[in-house]
Amino acid sequence: MRARSTVSDPSSPRRLAATLLGAALVVTACAPGGPGAVSPNEIPALEQRLAQAPNDGDALLRYAAALYAAGRCDTATVVAQRGMGVKPQDALGPLVVGRCLEQDQRLDEAHVVYARYMTSYADRPGAAGIRSRQGIVRRERAIAAARDALAREAELAQVPAEPTTVAVLPVQVVGDSAYQPLSRGLAEIMTTDLALLERFRMVERLQVGALLGELNLTQAGRVDPATAVRVGHLVRAGSMVQGLATIPPRGTTRLEAAVVRSDGEVTAPARQDGAVRDLLKMEKQLVVEIARQLGYELSAAELEMVLENGTQNLAAFLAYSRGLLAEDRGDYRSAAAFYAEAAQADPNFDVARDAYEAATVSVETSLSLPSAITTLSSVEVVAPGVGTELPLGGVLTTTVTDIAATQSETTAPTSTQVTSGAQTSASQPPPTITVLGTPVAATGVVRIIFRLP
Structure with missing residues (x-):
């Protein structure tokens, strides 16, 4: 991407x-x-x-x-x-x-x-x-x-699920309703960023979305860890990434994510705080921390690829998310x-x-x-x-x-x-x-x- x-x-x-x-x-x-x-x-x-x-x-x-x-x-x-x-x-x-x-x-x-x-x-x-x-x-x-x-x-x-297979759930967005479409877009860009790291096999966002649709969970917001584990088994993923974006009409924006493992263990959330205009920069830093929680440290070359992936224009990314x-x-x-x-x-x-x-x-x-x-x-x-x-x-x-x-x-x-x-x-x-x-x-x-x- x-x-x-x-x-x-x-x-x-x-x-x-x-x-x-x-x-x-x-x-x-x-x-x-x-x-x-x-x-x-x-x-x-x-x-x-x-x-x-x-x-x-x-x-x-x-x-x-x-x-x-x-x-x-x-x-x-x-x-x-x-x-x-x-x-x-x-x-x-x-x-x-x-x-x-x-x-x-x-x-x-x-x-x-x-x-x-x-x-x-x-x-x-x-x-x-x-x-x-x-x-x-x-x-x-x-x-x-x-x-x-x-x-x-x-x-x-x-x-047993594949330990190096990772799926990203739709990101829950709370706060300003204008940013709700970012739920799809952020999940997509996190998936493609992690896919740049050859360590992981990523489950396509469409596959995760289709399964949530069959489970009638597309409108349910953030799923609980037990459901995340169930979804992980169904898509053969050893780890599921759950994200949360808090975007108030005013004030600090927070982007966080945790890894839910196939045995039900949930990692402490990685967090990035900043202005909403810097949301996509925050996403890149969050991906680095997610990879670290998955037991992988990015090389300088991989970090450069992640930083160059996608767009840093929030208006463009929001429109793209609406398209998704x-x-x-x-x-x-x-x-x-x-x-x-x-x-x-x-x-x-x-x-x-x-x-x-x-x-x-x-x-x-x-x-x-x-x-x-x-x-x-x-x-x-x-x-x-x-x-x-x-x-x-x-x-x-x-x-x-x-x-x-x-x-x-x-x-x-x-x-x-x-x-x-x-x-x-x-x-x-x-x-x-x-x-x-x-x-x-x-x-x-x-x-x-x-x-x-």
């Missing part, structure tokens, strides 16, 4: 160019010749084309897409894998293979396909589509794992807006940018036909302004804005509309996302639709 600059022009770090969310630009799947939709009717022609040029990567991937649209996943997977051998950087191949695996409920295998692509091509156009599917699969796997663990609870209770909350309840529209707000508040908060792109694809996917695969054409971010309507269909609006240190320095955007030439759903006006409050960022979307005959 290290924040890194993704500004297009290094000589002008405040200039971010983008395409507004919206544009459901229907394009061909890797084929030349302009916009269009892949149809099973193309299968004979594609087979003839491949007979003449069997290693044509574009044709192979288009053929795989057509087979997928025809419901022929077995053959589509084989063809997509051939296409991936020729064009491994193209996201369409992994998307076809992964979606077929998802349809067959082979979620672990789908996750491996997506993860393998992201390891090598996370910065390629289309990676956001993979990231979106990866997040959806990760969530489905977490729910399935939670239900399986509960069904086997008596059995798991007899198996929205995404956890399946509200990808709101999540996209919050992640965009976070990316605008801190343009170097790369994790927020990635989450925004994935949530945007998820919004588009929810509006698509079942035979559609959605990816992203642009990775740039812009602040279109307060109350901006972002149309989802038919039009691609590009905007360039100079994002300065204060809102008063932001220049007026200039816009150009480009008609896509294709409608994704007949007889229905394109839906919109209305963003109110803080200016948000947005980016262009490419929806690859495989039309059924």
